[in-house]
Amino acid sequence: MKHFKRTAIASVINLALFGIPDAHADTEALERRIRELESRLEKLDHAGVLSNKPVTSAPEVEKLTRKVNTLERKLEVQDEVTASTFSKLPVFDAGADGFKITSADKEHQVRIRGAVQADGRFFIDDNSKAQDSKHNDLYRQNDRFEIRQARIWLEGYFFKNIFYKIMPDFAAGSNILPDAYLDYAYHPAASLLVGKYKPSISLERLQGDSDGTFLERGFPTYLAPNRDVGIQLHGAFSKPGYKTETVAGPIDSKNTFIYQIGVTNGTGDDGSPNNDAKDTDDNKEIDGRLFAHPFQHTGYSWLEGFGLGVAGSVGNPNKQALKPQSTPIGRSIFLDYTKVNSGFATPTSDGATYRIYPQAYWYSGPFGAIGEYVVSSQHLVSGNTNVKQNNTAWQILASYVVTGEDNSFSGVKPIRNFDPFNGRWGALQLAARYTQLDVDNDTFRILDPNKSASGAKAWTIGANWFLNSNAIIRADYENVSFDGGAAKGGNRPNEQVFATRFQLAF
Structure with a gap:
């Protein structure tokens, strides 16, 4: 019983x-x-x-x-x-890295991420008495608050190795879709990237948009494309005996040796096509990049984070529009291709172009540095006038995390998140930068030298307060001096700007 x-x-x-x-x-x-x-x-x-x-x-x-x-x-x-x-049920995960839905067999994943950058820019001593013919102040800039980025995007993978990213930006005007690509990363040594992405040319441009040291990038970045549509073959190799990491997308700062070669429509310096923009000719731009971490896995910890490489591009655009050049933090135009000498039409880029970008960075403990140089060559055509323009730019920046956290190309993660009632204050990074851009003198056979500067030099200091791995408060001061750009061959007044940003990225 x-x-x-x-x-x-x-x-x-x-x-x-x-x-x-x-x-x-x-x-x-x-x-x-x-x-x-x-x-x-x-x-x-x-x-x-x-x-x-x-x-x-x-x-x-x-x-x-x-x-x-x-x-x-x-x-x-x-x-x-x-x-x-x-x-068979999917796994749901939410945390500092966003929101993820992963299949039970881990073959598929959807990740939801976002970023908001709320900025304030305040121009100091910009009350120049110089005015145009309509009595408008020539060099005055308005103090302003603005939303620099407002992004929500999807990324993830299907069948383990077909990666994707769709990232709209609701603060980007007409170009509301900076990134939209697929990356078939079947093997670390050879992956195929297709869509709209950052061409692998400028080192600082390849740094994540939320991971930079300053609010805005230095002059060399703006002589490279911002985004373009095309196809790229990329891959990486590790030191023998070590595993090569699979990295999807155009940015790889993890492996020992990295290569990237692509073909894009071509957008010109700092160009980025709008969502519905079609290519205007059959000519395409070819870009390539080689980058290495020569001391990775050698046991020399202070050199593990040293990387160097070279990138470049060649193209042959047909009457491609030229984008103006602006100061880094203030974003004030100082080279305007619409301000031409009497008798000239607005020039376009027409003919052979090339760029060469030697580049390097070094991260060791709390210390970090980036340096790059660029030569950007193109032909300016206005009517019957053809000018070969060779512009150059370079920069060096250094940063130090005074609270002791590791510095890196992908940002800083505080050891202790901001919690003042418990004596925790996050992480503090201090930084300094010098950057310079020189415009080819032949440019002013077409452009009016009284309205565009032939060069700009900027020094910047900044502080970044990392409240946690997602929230940052940034503050930068920048002083820019110009060669020319004012009436009667004078120099345009210096631009001084204080800028701050509250950023949340997950």
Whole structure:
């Protein structure tokens, strides 16, 4: 009697603890049936039907045994179905890295991310008395608050190695889709990237848009394309004996040796096509980049984060529009291709172009530095005038995390998140930069030298307060001096700007 009672009770407990979704009614019916069988057994026991003889000698008991065994097996099957169902459910994860939905077999993933940059720019001593013919102040800039970025994007992968990224930016005017690409990263040594992305040319441009040291990038960045549409073959190799990491997208700062070669429509210096912009000719731009971390896995920890390389591009645009050049932090135009000498039309880029970008960075503990140089050559055509323009730019920046955290190309992660009531203040990074751009003198055969500067030099200091790995408060001061750009061959007044940003990125 006790054996059957224990079996029945165990079955009820199994039902209670491991109930099957959509089977609640069946479970209640099974419980009722077990209670009925248990009651009948007790009645038989009281009536003396059961004895010390083997339970198989009583037909009624055999019948009840078969029924209980059937019920137990049914419960076991339901448990197996439940376990199988739960094993197929996706995994939901939410945290500092965004929101992720990953399939149970880890073959597919959708990740939701976002970034907001709220800026303030305040121009110091910009009350120049210089005015145009309509009495407008020539060099005055308005203090302003602005939303520099407002992005929500999807990224992830399907079947483990088909990666994707779709990133709209609601603060970017007409160009609301900076990134939209697929990357078939079947093997680390050879991946195929297709879509709209950052061409792999300028080092600082390749740094994440939320990971930079200053609010805006230095002059060399603006002689390279911002975004373009095309196709890129890229890959990486590690030191023998070490695993090569699979890195999707145009940015790789992890592996020992990295190569990238692509073909794009071509957008010109600092260019980025609008969402519906079509290429205007058959000419395409070819870009390539080689980058290495020569001391990776050598045991010299202070050199592990040293990387150097070279990038470049060649093209042959046909009457491509020229984008003006602006100061880094203030974003004030100082080279305007629409301000031409009398008798000239606005020039376009028409003919052979090339860029050469030697570049390097070094990160060791709390210290970090980036340096790059660029030569950007193109032909300016205005009517019958053809000018070969060779512009150059360079920069060197250094930063130091005074609170002791590691510096890196992908940003700083505080050891202790901001929590002042518990004596935690996040991480503090201090930085300085010098950057310079020189415009080819032949440019001013077409452009008016009284309205565009032939060169600009900027020095910048900044502080970044990392509240946690997602939230940063930045503050920069920049002083820019110009060569020319004012009436009668004079120099345009210096631009001084203080800028700050509150950024959240996840």
